[in-house]
Amino acid sequence: MTQPRMVDTKHVFQVSGIKNLQKKGKLLHGISQLGGKYIGGSVYKDGTTHLIVTRELPSEKFMAACAGGKWIVTPEYIFDSVKNGSWLPEGPYELNVVSKGGVPGASNPVKVWREKVTSGAMAGAFEGWRVLLIVNEPTRRDMFRRILKAGKANVYSYPTPSHADVTHVLTKHVAEHVKAHNAPCYSIEHMALHLFGENVCSDMGLTWTEGQPEDTQEANDAFSTDFSELESEARDYISQIGEQKRLPDILSYYAPGPYPQTAGANFSNVQSLTECGLFTQALEEIQLYLLPGQLPPAPFIQPLMHHALHGDAKPFFLSELRTVLHCILRNNPPWGSPASGTFFMKVLQCPQCRKGVWPLLETSLRFCMGRKPCHSLPSPASPELLRFHGDLQAFMLELFKCDMHSANKGEVGGLRSSVLYRVFWSVxxxxxxxxxxxxxxxxxxxxxxxxxxSVSEGQERDWExxxxxxxxxxxxxxxxxxxxxxxxxxxxxxxxxxxxxxxxxxxxxxxxxxxxxxxxxxxxxxxxxxxxxxxxxxxxxxxxxxxxxxxxxxxxxxxxxxxxxxxxxxxxxxxxxxxxGSRDPQADSGGPRPGTEPTSCSWSAQGTATGMAGSLVNGAGLGKENIPRGLNRVNTAGETLLHRACKRNQVETLLQILALPGTDVNVKDHAGWTPLHEACNHGSRACVEALLRHRPTPHLYSQVGGVSPLHDSLLGGHTDIAMMLLQHAGACVFVCTV
Incomplete structure (x- = not known):
């Protein structure tokens, strides 16, 4: 059996300055393929061992990595290591930062600081610095603090603790603080000058002042231009926060695909662990192979979903399953790959009913609302299971959002591969x-x-x-x-x-x-x-x-x-x-029961509709333009406008007629069919809903040749309407029509 590749803690990467998403995606895929770890985000992390850049940059990650003595390498280090099949020595790929106009043979400051740290001569480039950092803007202050701490400086904020023996005061407004503290006062760019020297800083597009303590306002003016690119990067990061709020959060984690299938994945252990009931261990085994382009077989995930939904799972297992689902979605987005979409369509369904994604989502929602789902679920529901269902609903919503945004950008491989289309619309x-x-x-x-x-005050807890x-x-x-x-x-x-x-x-x-x-x-x-x-x-x-x-x-x-x-x-x-005035208390009785005579007057084919329309114009204050066209027309079959509206599912016309005083909702044509018969026979669901909500309700038990509205709906294959009739009147409507 092929052994899984373990994560290498000696190769933890960050990337800076690479804007090409295709190139960055290849880098991330290569890191994962070799067993390395990638840390995303726009800020420097202490656990980083390697920084990938194409050139020297006035950025937080570049300065912090240099101050911490970390490897700063070019992208070719990853590409060549992938070709080699294992990590190559970093030396030939280390970024060479040498001044163009400097002395020939000058040392590379990136290499110098790295060798000092790795040899133990120094813990960091700022070792021994006790810095009072005076920067008003919180975002920039935190950025400079991270750079200093990466170089092992002790950083204090104003006011300084009494025990602190400050060696450097770093601030933007040097002139305001040069006499206020008993320590040398420098402008912020002194950090970069200490790391790289004046010539290299000039080559990086910066104009540095002398590296001595500043006591003039010109130092403040120099800073506004010297660190302009770093400031711009910080502003861009802040503006990107607003951009990300308009997109699903998970989109920012994707690297461009599609990816080739990762070789060496063996999920046979997952099946064995699942069969033995070791579900948590099965999840841990799956996590070893969660790389871009690697999809676990859907039949191996389905038993884990069944275990989670059944109600016996522990909170840790539910948390791990949620993590695995999100990781699979990040590594294998559904667009552009029919295999990924098919995977989610198979996994995200009720393991017991197996009817699709929407039935699972509907079941989960009804379960959380305390309503009857597609099959029996644990009752009463535990708080942990309710939280998992909430997380599952949020996950499916995230999947739908990603699918919609990728479709909007034209990235979906046709509507057939769209998850949304396959979930919410049949052919x-x-x-x-x-x-x-x-x-x-x-x-x-x-x-x-x-x-x-429905939650009254004090009835439920805040979390409910x-x-x-x-x-x-x-x-x-x-x-x-x-x-x-x-x-x-x-x-x-x-x-x-x-x-x-x-x-x-x-x-x-x-x-x-x-x-x-x-x-x-x-x-x-x-x-x-x-x-x-x-x-x-x-x-x-x-x-x-x-x-x-x-x-x-x-x-x-x-x-x-x-x-x-x-x-x-x-x-x-x-x-x-x-x-x-008040309503008739008998108006909500639901119509006459079987064996009783209706009390409402009927329209006649000889012109009752015409008389009613005339009375409306004269007595109800409604103009002729508000009367539905054709209200007084009865065709040769004896069908009124009410019949015709129900046959054509013209619900707005139906509502206009029902709003007219004196409307007989049970009017019959020459064959004895009522409007409810016609709506049920023609599958006019909206009209059936409107008729059932009308007061008084239509006769659900009226029959023509033994055919009731319930029979009509079933004969036409409109089971949803039949269920609506049964829910409205209960089993009585079935007994009375048999």
């Missing part, structure tokens, strides 16, 4: 935004918003309140990523199609929100991440509220003109409707 759903999975996300978000508010809030934020971000991804992929094809898809999803969300309390609704809509979806959802919710109260709002897109000319007047009329 037949990719032309529409409102897929089954997307609708379920919206439904879970509504449920989670109510669940978050934070956990619920985090779950809602995860759902909001997930819906936002999915909507933005679909929008950016389809907006270039047909903008009108995209706008229509957003409106349909917004209408679906508006129907789900009909029963939300006002205080929940006030935070639900602003919490939606996609700005486009947030606007059309607010528009759809307001239209639905108005329609349910007999106030018809036009279907034109939301605009300032619409807000002023339609919404504001409607608010006044809506307030009048709210204060105009």
């Amino acid at each position: 037949g759903e990719r032309s529409t935004l409102s897929s089954r999975a997307v609708q379920q996300i919206a439904q879970l978000l509504v449920q989670a918003s109510l669940w978050e508010r 309140r934070d956990r619920r809030q985090t779950l809602v934020l995860t759902l909001q971000d997930t819906l936002g990523v999915v909507v933005d991804f679909w929008w950016q992929e389809h907006s270039r094809l047909s903008r009108s199609l995209v706008d229509k898809a957003l409106e349909d999803l917004a209408q679906h969300i508006a129907i789900l929100c009909q029963d939300l309390p006002l205080d929940v609704l006030q935070t639900f809509v602003p919490g939606m991440v996609p700005t486009r979806l947030r606007m059309v959802t607010a528009d759809a919710i307001f239209r639905n509220v108005c329609c349910r109260n007999g106030i018809i709002i036009g279907a034109e897109p939301i605009s300032l003109r619409k807000i002023v000319s339609s919404y504001l007047p409607a608010l006044g009329r809506l307030c009048a409707v709210r204060t105009g």
Whole structure:
């Protein structure tokens, strides 16, 4: 068996000044291939043994590595070592920093300091220095402190401790401090001058003053130019923080790929350890091979996921599994490599149900909310297991974000390799935004918003309140990523199609929100991440509220003109409707039970609709322009506009009709079919939802030739609608239709 390559603590690398990502990626891959360790970040770390640069730099890492006597080598050291198959001697690759205009044969300061430290003559270039560092800016002060400490100086801040015997005062404003302290006062650039000498500093693009104690203001002016590049690098680092906040954090850890598969990986021990129940040891074995381009076999990870989700795992195992998943994602991003995407699609699924990534995420969310998942899970859930589920949800969200951002940059190898497309859209759903999975996300978000508010003061601990809030934020971000991804992929094809898809999803969300309390609704809509979806959802919710109260709002897109000319007047009329009387207590009874006669009047095919429309214009104060077109038309089959809207899933027209006084939701055509029959038969899910929320509700037990709405939905293969009917009326609807 091939022995795993252990991490070599004698070869710990940092990189400075290499901006080419392709070249940097090759360096990182070479370091990993040889068993070395790479430390990222923009600051110097004490554990570094080697710094890779292409030339001398006025940077923190370069100065600190030189002061600490570390190897400073060129990239060729890594490339040649990879070709050799093992680490080569560093000497031929050490950076030679010699003044161009200096004395021939002058020594290399990088080599001089390294030899002094390695021979034990000095602990560092600043050994014996007791420095009072006076720099106001915290970022720059910390940077200079790290450089000094790398050279083994003792660094103090102002005011100086009474026991400190200061040998150097380093500051930018020399003239202000030269007489205030009983020690020589130098400008900051004295550190670089001490390390490299005046000639080398000039070659590095710096203009240095004499290395003697400064007592003039010119020293301060010199510093503003001498260290300009170092200051610029610090400012760039600060500005990059804002840039990174707009991208998934994990993107900053990637080196460009794709990578060749790493040779010598042997995961046979993982399978043996898993079969023996040694799950933690199996994770440790996997970690030995977590290199760029090396994917562990998915069947070896699946038992570990099953162990974690089953509830028997220890907290340490859950933490290690989380680390392994993130490391695999960093080393093997899903874009550009179908194998990586397929790996995550296989691993991120319920090990028991094996139905895909979305069912796993849905199960995890429902489990955290205390709802019934796809199969039985440990109850009551331990805090450690709940935390793991929260981390798993955050990991999948991070995967989705990376996939979307890489698609936005054109890095995805086609839509077929996109994880988002494969998770949230089946082959037949990719032309529409409102897929089954997307609708379920919206439904879970509504449920989670109510669940978050269900915690009363003092009932739960603070961490439970934070956990619920985090779950809602995860759902909001997930819906936002999915909507933005679909929008950016389809907006270039047909903008009108995209706008229509957003409106349909917004209408679906508006129907789900009909029963939300006002205080929940006030935070639900602003919490939606996609700005486009947030606007059309607010528009759809307001239209639905108005329609349910007999106030018809036009279907034109939301605009300032619409807000002023339609919404504001409607608010006044809506307030009048709210204060105009109480509802009939029997209105929420859910309609007549089997064996009883309906109490509401029916539309007749001979013109009841026409009479109702006329009464609305004369009595309800609604203009003819607000009456749905074709309200008074009945076709040869006896179908009213209500029937036709349900057949075509025109939910907005349906809501307008239901808002009209005197509407009979159970009107029948000549064959006896009701609007609910038509909606169930044609798979009009949104219309079925609207009809079930209407009061009084339609008759769920009406039959034509023994066919009820439940039968209609099942005969048409619309199982989601059948489940909706069963959830609404319970088993009674099944018993009464058998």
